[in-house]
Amino acid sequence: MNVADSELMYGKLAAHGYEPVDLPDGADVILVNTCAIRENAETRVIGRLGELKRFMKPDTIVGVTGCMAQRLGPRVLDQAKHVSLVVGPDGYRALPALLDGARRGEKFTATDFDLEEHYEDVVARRFEGVKAWIPVQRGCDYRCTYCIVPTTRGPERSRKLPDVVREVQQVVEQGLSEVVLLGQTVNSYTxxxxxxADLLRAVGAVDGIRRVRYTSPHPNDFSDxxxxxxxxxxxxxxHIHLPMQSGSTSMLKRMLRRYSREEYLECVARMRAAIPGLALTTDIIVGFPGETDEEFEDTLSLVREVRFDDAFMFKFSPREGTPATRMPPEWTIPDALVAQRFERLVATVRGISRENNxxxxxxxxEVLVEKVARDGELLQARSRDFKTVMVPADSARIGDYLTVQLTGTTGATFTGTPVGDKKERVPLPMATL
Known part of the structure; x- marks a missing residue:
């Protein structure tokens, strides 16, 4: 969602004559788009804002956008005096006007929610050359006790299906063939x-689309x-990314996740029965207030039972304004114990992932070649079931669909060898960052 919002902002500014630069040094405008899910993310933003001072010209405008901007509002201006703009996710339409005001020496905080705002008339400028991130829903109504999203994104609202389909058709015209539908609880879309279900079928039927993904769903909203x-x-x-958070029913109740361990397993069983070869990934929190040894063991046992292909694992991060921060202080889990549990969880998840691979x-x-890998020698590709595959090929193959044989694995990623000479080319957009 952060990437998609950045693409929206770039599209809005590009329509007003702004052009991107590769480095902040000497830029006229520097916008830092932020996340507020975990405290560490906000700490890094404050540090980054300090670093950016050395790149500023006397008339450079610095702004903070996104969820951290929404959460802290004018407090950002107090913490970073060189910042002129603080703009939440529903305020990007006003960016050109706000920048004009900042040039006159004014400072602005734009953090009001707009429940009608979907930026339908803003043409996003895509950063990635082979897939498009498409928001279909904004906000969240679930209010899990640890989560700041309802505060930073507001209540849930969905785009009209024809508007989403129209954007997908535009994506195809730009030469892209994979789309990722985005929402805080995307499968509650209406x-x-x-x-x-209607949205998946409609997007999947768009001529020229070859891959449809989505994130992040909620287990409660997987209807038949x-x-x-x-x-x-x-x-x-x-592939489905199915956030679990905990394998303990009592813990899930404290988190206000609205499903039990048994209901989560039943959801997994229905999915696997319907979709052969389904890959499952998940989110898991360690050290939530009051987590007992038994509750943590329940999490480990559920990981072993489901056998996830991978997981995003987090140490609990208290967020100001969430119900979790008001739980009894004695429920706080000591840092050393959280670290110990986290290490065990990572070892369990990674071990299962390696066995699966x-x-x-x-x-x-089949893989879609996405980009040059970090080592600069291989290309990074992605299979339909979301496996990362490193392929020896020239960078000219970025955007190709290749058939590969999986020849090796690190436990987390694969190496693959192209099979035969056949390849299919996906035209890249005329202009990418």
């Missing part, structure tokens, strides 16, 4: 007439209709 749409729409990829060696699969 525009009053259509649900998420949604699972059937996934199974019956060939362009929808065989070793069983795949020798398989042949």
């Amino acid at each position: 525009d009053g007439t259509h649900d998420f 209709r949604v699972i059937a749409a996934m199974a019956e729409t060939p362009t929808v990829c065989e 070793l069983k795949r060696l020798g398989d042949t699969t």
